[in-house]
Amino acid sequence: MTDVFKGNFTQQEPIPEAAIEAAVDVMRHGRLHRYNVADGEAGETTLLEEEFAAQMGAPYALAVASGGYALATALRAVGVKPGDRVLTNAFTLAPVPGSIASVGARPVYVGVTEALTLDLEDLAGQLAQADHPKVLMLSHMRGHLCDMDRLMEICDAAGVTVIEDCAHTMGARWNGTLSGRHGAVGCYSCQTYKHVNSGEGGLLVTSDEEIAARAIMLSGSYMLYSRHRAAPDPEVFERVKYVTPNISGRMDNLRAAILRPQLQDLEAQVDRWNARYRRLEAGLRDTPGLTVIDRPEPEHFVGSSIQFLLLDWSADGVEDVLRRCAARGVELKWFGAPEPVAFTSRYDSWRYADAPAMPKTDRVLAGIIDMRVPLTFSLEDCDQIARIIRSEVSAVFQAGGAAPGV
Numbered sequence: 001m002t003d004v005f006k007g008n009f010t011q012q013e014p015i016p017e018a019a020i021e022a023a024v025d026v027m028r029h030g031r032l033h034r035y036n037v038a039d040g041e042a043g044e045t046t047l048l049e050e051e052f053a054a055q056m057g058a059p060y061a062l063a064v065a066s067g068g069y070a071l072a073t074a075l076r077a078v079g080v081k082p083g084d085r086v087l088t089n090a091f092t093l094a095p096v097p098g099s100i101a102s103v104g105a106r107p108v109y110v111g112v113t114e115a116l117t118l119d120l121e122d123l124a125g126q127l128a129q130a131d132h133p134k135v136l137m138l139s140h141m142r143g144h145l146c147d148m149d150r151l152m153e154i155c156d157a158a159g160v161t162v163i164e165d166c167a168h169t170m171g172a173r174w175n176g177t178l179s180g181r182h183g184a185v186g187c188y189s190c191q192t193y194k195h196v197n198s199g200e201g202g203l204l205v206t207s208d209e210e211i212a213a214r215a216i217m218l219s220g221s222y223m224l225y226s227r228h229r230a231a232p233d234p235e236v237f238e239r240v241k242y243v244t245p246n247i248s249g250r251m252d253n254l255r256a257a258i259l260r261p262q263l264q265d266l267e268a269q270v271d272r273w274n275a276r277y278r279r280l281e282a283g284l285r286d287t288p289g290l291t292v293i294d295r296p297e298p299e300h301f302v303g304s305s306i307q308f309l310l311l312d313w314s315a316d317g318v319e320d321v322l323r324r325c326a327a328r329g330v331e332l333k334w335f336g337a338p339e340p341v342a343f344t345s346r347y348d349s350w351r352y353a354d355a356p357a358m359p360k361t362d363r364v365l366a367g368i369i370d371m372r373v374p375l376t377f378s379l380e381d382c383d384q385i386a387r388i389i390r391s392e393v394s395a396v397f398q399a400g401g402a403a404p405g406v
């Protein structure tokens with residue numbers, strides 16, 4: 001009988017009981033708006049920021065409505081203006097170039113390597129131009145960290161401000177430094193498919209007091225900014241408060257209540273994700289025609305999704321693999337599809353941004369296969385999924401379906 005996987009790729013774990021209780025408490029007292037606090041009460045959102053700042057080793061943190069909102073806020077807070085160009089990854093998802101477009105700026109794409117990280121040679125080449133962009137929105141797409149030491153050297157030498165999109169790297173590290181703590185701002189998503197789940201939500205951290213004050217004002221703090229704890233002193237707000245627009249995007253106390261206990265569990269959850277990732281990786285390794293992405297030694301990643309390459313395969317061959325795996329219950333996504341599908345898109349899907357041809361990047365994107373790894377999967381589920389992928393990739397490969405033009 002054919003092996004068919006019966007699990008659900010979009011089913012997350014339930015919200016922990018402590019978070020449910022905290023959420024019910026907030027609903028019982030009714031003070032959901034972050035600035036609606038009783039005498040002497042800090043409020044869940046303020047406490048979340050304080051705890052997240054400590055966890056990330058950052059002096060300042062801000063909780064907002066979504067990860068995409070955190071990205072746009074970071075861009076505004078570092079001074080990006082309409083018409084500016086902002087460097088970003090060609091391999092990422094719609095909210096990243098979208099955040100750049102949302103502030104009236106223009107995305108300028110940097111290529112991707114076969115390790116699925118930002119092509120640092122391409123970056124250095126673009127920064128060698130006299131009129132290069134002054135900001136890089138670096139997306140740690142699908143959790144792959146580039147050599148962050150080298151990246152910061154390149155950007156510091158060129159005077160480029162780095163904003164880190166850590167939607168897929170909350171809890172990850174490069175050479176021991178937490179993701180989001182290399183650049184000027186680290187932005188995180190708390191949306192259901194990320195590493196903590198409040199449905200929607202975002203966080204940002206920074207060590208720069210003016211960026212922090214501007215971000216807090218931008219998020220819609222009115223003149224209530226002194227209620228923030230992971231925030232700079234009042235005199236910093238005095239410098240920015242009349243020139244920083246209020247672009248409402250606050251987090252509320254209900255979401256913050258759901259998130260606080262989850263953040264306490266983050267490291268344990270990362271270990272659980274990585275145990276699943278390693279089982280999948282081991283099951284896929286040495287499959288003919290399939291390239292496993294080797295993770296560099298300095299990278300401590302979060303295996304909440306896994307990617308592999310069907311490099312230089314024909315589109316028909318890849319589509320055949322996707323169809324065959326889907327028929328056996330395994331949902332794979334492909335970055336080579338000509339049209340954006342569900343959450344998956346490519347840099348050249350978006351007509352609002354210039355997308356000059358990037359042949360090296362296109363070759364890699366055309367080979368990227370992507371799969372979610374929800375924590376509701378057991379280790380045995382991961383073994384079974386890897387077996388199914390392995391057998392279907394092998395079948396198509398051996399039948400010659402991988403050859404370009406076939």
Ligand SMILES: Cc1ncc(COP(=O)(O)O)c(C=O)c1O
Pocket residue numbers: 066067068069092093095096139141142165167168188189190191200201202
């Ligand atoms: C790479 C990346 N960056 C940013 C975001 C934005 O996060 P949010 O959905 O919380 O706005 C996402 C969301 O899917 C993402 O995948």
